[in-house]
Amino acid sequence: MASAYAESSPLISSDHVKAAVTEFARGFNHSYYLPLHLAILKGDWKSTRAFLDNDPSALTAKVTVNGRTALHVAAVGTQWKIVEKLMKNMPTNILTELDFMGCTCLHYVAMSEKVNDEKKLVAKNTSVTQVTDFKGFTPLIYSLTSTRHRDMVWYLLTNTTDERPGCPFSGPSASQLVALLTASGFHDITMHLLQRYPGLATISDSNGSIILNVLSKLPSHFPSGNTYVPPTIFFYKHAPVELELLPNDPHSGKIISNLLQHFFAHWKSIRDAKLTHLSAVRLTEFVFSQASAMNDYQFYESFVSADIIFNATSSGIVEILSICFQFFPELVWTHIPNEGYLIQIAIKNRQEKVIRLLSEMPIICKLLVLAIDESNNTTSHLAARVCSNNKSTLGAALQVERDSQWLQEVEKLNHPFHKVVKNKNGKTAREVFIEEHKPMVEEGNNWIRDRSNGCMLVATLIATITFAAAITVPGGNNQEKGIPIFLLHKKFTVFIVSDAIAFYCSMASLMNLLPETKGPINEEGIQTELVIRLKLGLYYLLIALVATTIAFAAALSMLLEKRFKFSIVYISSLACLPLHYATSVLYPNLRRIKLLQSIAAFV
Structure with missing residues (x-):
């Protein structure tokens, strides 16, 4: 039946x-x-x-x-x-x-x-x-709603035609198919489908374009939504990716890439991520190009809805915004009720990349920055608020300081007169900042002292170990002259230099982390000197940890090289782990500083 x-x-x-x-x-x-x-x-x-x-x-x-x-x-x-x-x-x-x-x-x-x-x-x-x-869904849609296995989806897509009774690519289920395929992240497969059926690119509902609406909620699928540390950046930039799908191999690539993929699992994940990012950008360009070809202002005004613009701006997906402005430049003036203009949304959500994109249009950017919302809030007032989507994992004190730096940069963009402008509640931007950050201030000052005490213990331990290692060097000393036996050994130089660096950096960390019950308090209530000392202490401690690791590796390789010929290779490989972690800790902060500097350069 x-x-x-x-x-x-x-x-x-x-x-x-x-x-x-x-x-x-x-x-x-x-x-x-x-x-x-x-x-x-x-x-x-x-x-x-x-x-x-x-x-x-x-x-x-x-x-x-x-x-x-x-x-x-x-x-x-x-x-x-x-x-x-x-x-x-x-x-x-x-x-x-x-x-x-x-x-x-x-x-x-x-x-x-x-x-x-x-x-x-x-x-x-x-x-x-x-x-x-019974709902008109083919097995292709079922493959997208469960495991979303790439090979399964690709095979079903290439073996499904747009025929009755289902008509999966032009019938009622086509919109769900496109939404599920885009949400699964198989953007290169989606592009293959849109090239066969271009009409699917302009499918929309009450929320606008289905494809753009889904993409605007997936910041991690775009280059702007990912931050890589230097070693990973190198592999990401040089990972070869074929955007064109071949019938029998959706992961086609070069021989060298396939060999690297076989031996290094991390290489495959980087290559897959790059494929997703480039395919998402290409898919976005194709959708906008198909929409612009309609030559109907009312159509693409609803096609690129306010929800899509808001999602892309608040998530910092600059690729969608950049491509959008290329095809529809007037959308840069989009005003979203209860949210404001694009630059106001970007400021509230701490999206430096979006502001940098808008700063490429100087006159428009200056006009948008000067806008005041219905509550008489300037852009500085918006920057003064606590951003719930951008909480720092490093502690409340550093979050307050970072928010203060953000407010300062926005004030540089804004007109000087706006510093004294009061909103409908009668408060300036600085007063809003102080009020909203009160709960974080007390927590931040306590956090500084707790972290300082913990780091001091580690720094003291490193100083003790490195001091003892300098006196009792590997291999011991000559009984007659008291000179280290490995004094002329090249690895001994590495050991003693690293040990000295570790000792002095740990001492410098201790000096910066010495408990201070009082310190100059800024207008937000955070003890500025303690924040600076904590940062310096952490950086010195990080260097000391890395130097200690190098000194240990050098000492161990000196003692074992006669018995184990290739010990230096294995020991050095393990010693790279702290170096990689140190890079991953330092790089995001340096990257953020560069972004803030680029915003300041706009002024």
């Missing part, structure tokens, strides 16, 4: 399904098919074959109250070996049979990662990819 429904129409009401299930259940012999059902779920092929040999009709019969055949049961139970064996003897027309959930066997296989079983099903009956469930 379910197959008859599928032939007449892909859309079946729930009442019809309930009626069919009730009618079927009245005459269904549950106890007869229960042994077959349990044998399949357990993966017991011997018992399954014995039952089918005794009753060959059970191969095509509905063996559950949900109207599932033996093949359905094996697929739902993820018994892939039984699926393969049943499929060999299964008539081709049974592969398109729907259960009372509206699914074929391929619908369930599409929710797994068994691409080989999927290919065998399609090879036995090529029309199975076109069969839809």
Whole structure:
């Protein structure tokens, strides 16, 4: 009965399904098919074959109250070996049979990662990819709603056509297909689909463009939404990526890249990330180009909705904004109710990259900066507020200081008169800042002292160890002259220099981290001198830790090189771990300083 429904129409009401299930259940012999059902779920092929040999009709019969055949049961139970064996003897027309959930066997296989079983099903009956469930969804959509396995999606996409009854690329389910495919991050596959069916690029709903709406909520899928430390940046820039899909290999690339991918798992993740980023940018360009070709102002005014602009601005996706302004320059003046103009949204959400993009249009940027909202808030007032989306993981004190620096940079962009402008509550930007940051100030001052005490303990330990290591050097001293035995050894020079650096840096860290109960307090309530001392102490301590690691590696390699010839290679490799961590700690701060400097340079 379910197959008859599928032939007449892909859309079946729930009442019809309930009626069919009730009618079927009245005459269904549950106890007869229960042994077959349990044998399949357990993966017991011997018992399954014995039952089918005794009753060959059970191969095509509905063996559950949900109207599932033996093949359905094996697929739902993820018994892939039984699926393969049943499929060999299964008539081709049974592969398109729907259960009372509206699914074929391929619908369930599409929710797994068994691409080989999927290919065998399609090879036995090529029309199975076109069969839809009661909602009009093909197996392609099912593959996107479950595991989102790339190879599974690619194979189904290339083996599904836009034919009746489902019409997956032009029918009612096309919008859901595009949304799911974009959300899955397979932007290169989406581009392949849009090139075949360009009309899908301009599908929209009440929220505007479906594709742009999804992309604007995925900042990590764009280059601007990711920050890499220097070692990773090198690999990211030099990772070769093929944006054009080949029929049999969606991950096609160069031989060297494939070899690196085989030996270094991290290389593959970097390459996949770069592919996602470049494909997302290319997809965005294609969607905007298709929209601009419509030559209908009312269309693209609703197509690029305020929600899309807001999401891209608040998330800092400058690629979407940059491409948007290339095709529709007037959208830079977009004003969103209760949020303001783009620069106001960027300031509230601490999006330096968006401000830098707007600063490339100097006159427009200056006009937007001078805008005042309905509550008489200037852009400085907006910068003074606490940003809930940009909390620092380094502590409340550093967050307050960072917010203060942000306010100072925005004040440089703003007109000097706006420093004394009061909002509807009668407060200036600085007064707003002090009021909103009060809870963080007390927490910040306590945090500084707690971290200082903890770091002092580590610095004291390093100073003690390095002082003792300088006196009792590796290998000992000459008994007659008291000179170190390894004095002329090259590795000894590395050891003693690193040890000295570690000792002096740990002492410098101690001097900066000495507890100070009092210090000059700025207008926000944070003890500025303590913040500066804590930062210097942390940097000195970081250098001391790295130098201690190098000194230890040099000493160990001197002692072991005669017995273990390649000890220096393994020891040096392990010593690189603290160096990598030090880089990952320092680089984000340096990057943020550069961004703030670029904003200041605009003035």
